[in-house]
Amino acid sequence: MRRAGGKAAAYLPAAPLALFFALAFLLPIAILGAVSFRPDLRADGWTVAHYAAFLGDGFTLSILLDTLWLGLQVVLVTLLIAYPLGLVYMRAGPRMRALLVFLILLPLLTNTVVRTFAWMAILGRNGLVDTLAAALGLASEPLRLLYSRTGLVIALAQIYLPLMALPLNNSLAKIDGNLLRAAEGLGASSAHVFRTVILPLSLPGAVAGCLLVFAGATTAFITQTLVGGGRQIFMPLFIYQQALGVQRWAFAAAASVVFALTVMTIVYAFNRFARSRLRGVDA
Amino acid sequence: MREARNIPFDLAVWIAGALAVVLLVLPTLVVVAMSFTNEFTLRFPPRSWSARWYFELFTNSPQILASALASLKVAAIATLVSTALGTLAAVALAGRKDRLSVALDAFFMSPMVFPAMSLGLALLLVLSLAGIRLSLLTLAIGHVVIATPFVIRMVSAAAQQMNPALLDCAASLGASRIHAFFTITLPLIRSGVVSGAIVAFLTSIDHVPVSLMLSDPRTETLPIHLWAILESNLDVRVAAVSGVIVAATVAVMLIVDRRMFVPGRAGR
Numbered sequence A: 001m002r003r004a005g006g007k008a009a010a011y012l013p014a015a016p017l018a019l020f021f022a023l024a025f026l027l028p029i030a031i032l033g034a035v036s037f038r039p040d041l042r043a044d045g046w047t048v049a050h051y052a053a054f055l056g057d058g059f060t061l062s063i064l065l066d067t068l069w070l071g072l073q074v075v076l077v078t079l080l081i082a083y084p085l086g087l088v089y090m091r092a093g094p095r096m097r098a099l100l101v102f103l104i105l106l107p108l109l110t111n112t113v114v115r116t117f118a119w120m121a122i123l124g125r126n127g128l129v130d131t132l133a134a135a136l137g138l139a140s141e142p143l144r145l146l147y148s149r150t151g152l153v154i155a156l157a158q159i160y161l162p163l164m165a166l167p168l169n170n171s172l173a174k175i176d177g178n179l180l181r182a183a184e185g186l187g188a189s190s191a192h193v194f195r196t197v198i199l200p201l202s203l204p205g206a207v208a209g210c211l212l213v214f215a216g217a218t219t220a221f222i223t224q225t226l227v228g229g230g231r232q233i234f235m236p237l238f239i240y241q242q243a244l245g246v247q248r249w250a251f252a253a254a255a256s257v258v259f260a261l262t263v264m265t266i267v268y269a270f271n272r273f274a275r276s277r278l279r280g281v282d283a
Numbered sequence B: 001m002r003e004a005r006n007i008p009f010d011l012a013v014w015i016a017g018a019l020a021v022v023l024l025v026l027p028t029l030v031v032v033a034m035s036f037t038n039e040f041t042l043r044f045p046p047r048s049w050s051a052r053w054y055f056e057l058f059t060n061s062p063q064i065l066a067s068a069l070a071s072l073k074v075a076a077i078a079t080l081v082s083t084a085l086g087t088l089a090a091v092a093l094a095g096r097k098d099r100l101s102v103a104l105d106a107f108f109m110s111p112m113v114f115p116a117m118s119l120g121l122a123l124l125l126v127l128s129l130a131g132i133r134l135s136l137l138t139l140a141i142g143h144v145v146i147a148t149p150f151v152i153r154m155v156s157a158a159a160q161q162m163n164p165a166l167l168d169c170a171a172s173l174g175a176s177r178i179h180a181f182f183t184i185t186l187p188l189i190r191s192g193v194v195s196g197a198i199v200a201f202l203t204s205i206d207h208v209p210v211s212l213m214l215s216d217p218r219t220e221t222l223p224i225h226l227w228a229i230l231e232s233n234l235d236v237r238v239a240a241v242s243g244v245i246v247a248a249t250v251a252v253m254l255i256v257d258r259r260m261f262v263p264g265r266a267g268r
Helices: A004-036 A049-056 A058-091 A094-109 A112-123 A128-135 A149-174 A177-185 A190-218 A221-226 A235-245 A249-278 B007-035 B052-060 B062-093 B099-112 B116-130 B136-159 B165-172 B177-188 B190-206 B209-214 B222-232 B237-255
Strands: none
Touching: A004 A249, A004 B062, A004 B099, A004 B116, A004 B136, A049 A058, A049 A249, A058 A094, A058 A149, A058 A190, A058 A235, A058 A249, A058 B007, A094 A149, A094 B007, A094 B237, A112 A128, A112 A149, A112 A221, A112 B007, A112 B222, A112 B237, A149 A190, A149 A221, A149 B007, A177 A190, A190 A249, A190 B007, A221 A235, A221 B222, A235 A249, A235 B116, A235 B209, A249 B116, B007 B237, B052 B062, B052 B237, B062 B099, B062 B136, B062 B190, B062 B222, B062 B237, B099 B136, B116 B136, B116 B209, B136 B190, B136 B209, B165 B177, B177 B190, B190 B222, B209 B222, B222 B237
16 A cells, blocks of 8 residues: 555654663563572572472462452453443443443543542441441341452452443444344344354453453552452562562562463463454454 | 343343443442541441541641642653654554564553563662662653553554545655654544543553552652552541542543543544
8 A cells, every 4th residue: 555665664653662662661571580580689690499489389379379360250250240231331322322431431530549449438347338238137247348359359340340341342332233133033032142143243342351351450459458458468469578578679570570471371372262263253 | 023022131131231330330429428528437428527638638638749749740741751652653553464563563562461560670670770760750661651552552543544545645745754644644643642641641640550669758659658548547538539539530531522432433
């Protein structure tokens, strides 16, 4: 389409960002990787002791696995909430859709600390849930949801729901209404239409949402520490403690590398898998 | 046409959808209600109401206000730089499917899935080894990396809807690439650039992990300061700060054309 001679010049506008990312993103990560093989931050020589210490210790390994498990739990809960929301969005008129987009964006655009604080007020002692449960006679004593795993998963699912809902709604809105009318006209029930038409066609949005929610929930330092409480330790807090708390820089670097590699590998593999299965579905 | 509907399924969808909407809105409402409490604890609902914590916030909270100012400065720098760099890159890569473009796009998007705490530690190690002191500027550099992917996504959504023939016309009429960029491309993708800048600003204002690694007491940002308060003593002033942030967010959303946020509408 464009002249061949202009090909290199066409990339030129991307050069400043490429240079910036090379210096402020790639270089630091390379140094992080290098430091993780050093005995200490400013010490010479190479060692794999930090990796051996991290991977050989059941405690640290369980923190890593539990962080990934938390991410998966949150992804599943957001999927469960986002699909009904998406189906309502799909059937809504333009005004209703605009309102729904506003309601989805409002929490996304509100500060994470604010949203986390809200969940502390909802789940905490004398919070909304306790008050409601007592008023309805469902519980005679505080439910202690704050600092519990259940409370943390619910809070993270709500906080990251917009990241699932936006791409999912985008996919759902692109589905040709004629397909649905054809399926219904041929006698398919709405549950059947959902399973055979809507679900497969909405998968690209769901996949994008899953990746964003997983990446978000596993690194959600604020919510993990404030709603999860001191007894649940996840990788971000662990890295923070090891680095700034006890200043084991090289060990923290190794933990960071393992964490980043694990998350990136899961995201990449899931993306590849999803794409190979989705071939033919128009994203 | 609709005789074969599955009533229980439809009903379940509507009920679950309504619950999802409640779940989306509930925390915001709780925060706003909480900010008008007259008590010293986070009891919900409060037993008596007042605006005392807002008064306390604006008259007797120099540290919170200083951290808010630091956040605004960092966000301003990060927004400017990430919007400029991200827009240029998105325009260069828009609509291209060759290997280099796909690879560059993946590279530019990778901060979205790279754990931010790891990136924060990486930046801290580099600065420390290079002997560079932590400042608002070094913090802003980290925020640019975090915010730029969002700018690129927003701008490329707008740029992909642009007719590439327009640029060929401009070139055949003798316009330089730079001239064509400012007179044709930029006006056409303007809404994408504006939404990219807004999202970049909100991302920076909201960001924690990199700030946590790169801040010292002088450069503490608002979310870090609020986190420290909530970790230690649950000061109710956080509710007032939250009320201000919610009000500001709603105001921004109402001022900015809402259509810009509707998926798939950017740039039209």
